[in-house]
Amino acid sequence: MKRPVIEIKDLKTYFFVEEGVVKAVDGVSFEIAEGETLGIVGESGCGKSVTSISIMRLVPNPPGKIVGGQILFKGEDLLMKSEADMRKIRGNEISMIFQEPMTSLNPVYTIGDQIAESVMLHQNLTKREAFSRAVEMLDKVGIPASEKRVHEYPHQLSGGMRQRVMIAMALSCNPKMLVADEPTTALDVTIQAQILELMKQLRDEFNTAIMLITHDLGVIAEVADRVAVMYAGKIVEYTDVMTLFQKPGHPYTIGLLKSIPKLTGNHKRLEPIQGVVPSPLNLPQGCKFNNRCPYAREKCFEKEPELVEVEKGHSVRCWFHDQLQ
Amino acid sequence: MLTYIIRRSIMAVPILIGVATITFLLTFVFVPGDPVRMIMGQHADEATIDSIRDEMGLNRPLSVQYFDFVLKIFKGDLGRSYKTRRPVIESIAERFPATLRLGLSAMAVAIVVGITAGIVSAVKPYSVVDGIFMSLALLGISIPVFYLGLLLIVVFAVNLNILPVGGFGGGDIRYLILPAIALGTAQAARIARMTRSSMMEVIRMDYIRTARSKGLSEKTVIFKHALRNALIPVITVIGTQLGYLLGGTVLTETTFSWPGVGRMAVDAVQSRDFPMIQGTVLFMAIIFIVINLVVDLSYGWFDPRIRYE
Incomplete structure (x- = not known):
């Protein structure tokens, strides 16, 4: 395996607001190698964007603060760097593109x-x-x-x-890493395809590591090598893109895949994930997905599962991942 | 751009006619008191007054007087003062430099103080400094200019005795300081409040986040990327206020015995010097129109999305 450009270890970014503490990113770990694209998927408010601005160290403070973890970029912890050193990295070694090209x-x-x-x-x-x-x-x-x-x-x-x-x-500036936060969301579909194609080309030419944030699994299928699925500030599934689509291990991932309309086969009704994202100030006890999970059992309400490697390169945060397939 | 300026200049014509009509109506129709009697005093006999009225053309029908008045304006003739018998335009030309000097100095003070305070407040909103600046701004907007002027005179001229009480002083800069501060305070306060709110809005914009993500220093982000965008609404405030200041500021000029157009207008009103009143009001209108045009043109420099055609 290629040397990772960036390694995120147990990153925690919290927002301290009047009503309490919002754990926007709560113990996220992943790595991206040269020329590799990691897709990060999840609903609005799952902590995707906060993860990206944490890497850039651009979390608005107050109310936000990176309270724990490490961001190792070329082996050095970005969280230990001074603001002046960070400025030399931003836009130079790590660049970012945003969702809203219009603004x-x-x-x-x-x-x-x-x-x-x-x-x-x-x-x-x-x-x-x-x-x-x-x-x-x-x-x-x-x-x-x-x-x-x-x-x-x-x-x-x-x-x-x-x-x-x-x-x-x-x-x-030929950055080593590109953080793309929903780069195609605001664009229409043909333009979207062109932009993704362009990103792939440039990644191959410059060997840039790309972190691609999206809520669109179609975009993931198009460009990502590996995928991290986030829910309520945590990674719930982390695997390569083929496995994600063929053998999803987490009920949330399964739900996401079921809610994509298909052009072929029997035209069944779409199966949306029940319920809504829980309030970040009032997350459920135990597994954070338990109130929406069709497979939830007693254990899920008692204790939160860890992210465990179920087979090589495929980690899932679910007590019953082996019984879902 | 040139066509735009020409079009705007043509549009100024009906505005000026409107202003002329209103001032004509106000002076000749609605103001009680006979100007000739004001000039001649209570004891002049009717025959003399009537002959002077004849001489001044005041016995003609109002409609004839009105058209004569409007036509003369477009020839650049604002009539002669009843009091001094000199052409009004000459008196204005003589007084305008003093008004210009005071107005521009006050605006310079206001821009420097207002924009600086606005930026500091916006960068650290709800901080102690912001609280102090915005309280001062509220005070600055609320305090009447003649009262502030008197306070400044009492403190700096009477008690500390370091600056003159009033007058023009033949252009000595020490005479300018107090009136410029008195007049500039309210403008500084308006500009500070506008800069703060506009800046706070701009700082939240996506392109500011982009600028930060490029690794630019906070100084560059604020002064290069945010300020120029934030100044667009501030320019409007500066422009309208500058129109007021250059048209002559009655209260400040009176408080400090400053020999400007504003004080001349007050004197004219007191002595029923109708041509002088009409002349100064028209002059203020013209200043307003010109400043507005300059402001509208300056938007184009600040904001490339604005084009003139």
Whole structure:
């Protein structure tokens, strides 16, 4: 196996709000190797995005705080780094793209300015060199007439184009790792496919490790190598993408897969997961999924299961994973 | 851009006619008292007053006087003062530099203090510093300018005796300090509050998160990425306020005996000097229109999404 670029160990990010403590990320561990894509799936509020901003150390504080764990990047713990050292890593070695291409670019600066800004900051290039780098990156992400487009403002571009610009910006310093938080959610399906294809190409070219956050299992199937399924701040299943779709081990994963409409076979009604995500301030005792789980038994309400490796490279957090298949 | 400026200038014409009509109505129709009697005093005989009224064209029908008045405006003729017999436009030109000097200084103070306080408050909202700044801003907006002016005079001119009580002082900068502070305080407070709320809104934007994720320092994030976006609504406030300040600020100029257009307008009202009143009001309207145009054009520089055609 390739050397991991990043190893997250038992990460805990809590939000201290008036009503109590929200354990948005509660003991999450995973690793991503060079050129590998890890997909993180889950419903809104399961801690996907908080995991990503924790890696960037951009958790808004107050009320948020990383209270425990390690984020080992190239062997060094990011949580031990000073803010100044973190700034040298952000945008340079770890870059991020966000869900909202329409609002993630600053409306008052040209896209060239915004790409060149990171390059000038991290690579010590002159403005002229940084701009030619920006043009080069725009070419790479497939923006036509890049020489001209580089002087345009975000509002002159479509949503798909803007997301390409975000990707160009994120990759402009050849980062070791790219954190993509729902990069295609706001885009229509054809553009979505183009953006995913682009990310795959660039990953192969630069050998970047990608952490892809999504709630769309279709996107996962398309690009991810391995997948972590999150529920209520914890990973409930962690495996490679083939196993996830063929032999899901956690009732929540099974529920997610059942709620995808299929184009073939018998047209049965979709089976949604019953109930709603529990309030993060008032999580159930025992297994966090027990109130929605069709297989829940007494034990599930008493004690929370650990994430256990059920076969090589496949971990599941369920007391009865061996009886579900 | 040029067509936009031309179009806006043409649009100014009906506005000016409207302003002229209203001031004409207010002075000639609604204001009691005969200006000629004001000039000549209580004991002048009717024949003399009537001949002077004739000479001034005041015996003509109101409609004739009105059209004459409006037509002359477009020739740049605002009439002659009843009191001094000098062309109104000359008096305004003479007084305007003092008003400009005071208005711009007050605005400079207000912009520097207001934007700085607004940014500090927005970056650390609900902190002690924010609390102090915003309480001061509330006080600054609430306090009447003549009262603040008198307080400043009592403290700095009378008690400490370090600055002059009032007057122009032939352009000596020491004479400018107190009126500029008195006049700038309320503007600083408005700008601070606007900057704070606008900045707090902008700081939550996705592109600020993007800027942070690029590894930019907090200073660059605030001053480069947030401030320029946050200033767009602040410019509107600055623009409208600047219109007021440059049109002559009656209260401040009176408190500090500042020889500006505002004080001239008050004098004109007191002596029923109708052409002077009309002239100063029209002048203020023109200043307003020009400043508004400049502000609208400056948006384009701050926000590239705005285009003029």
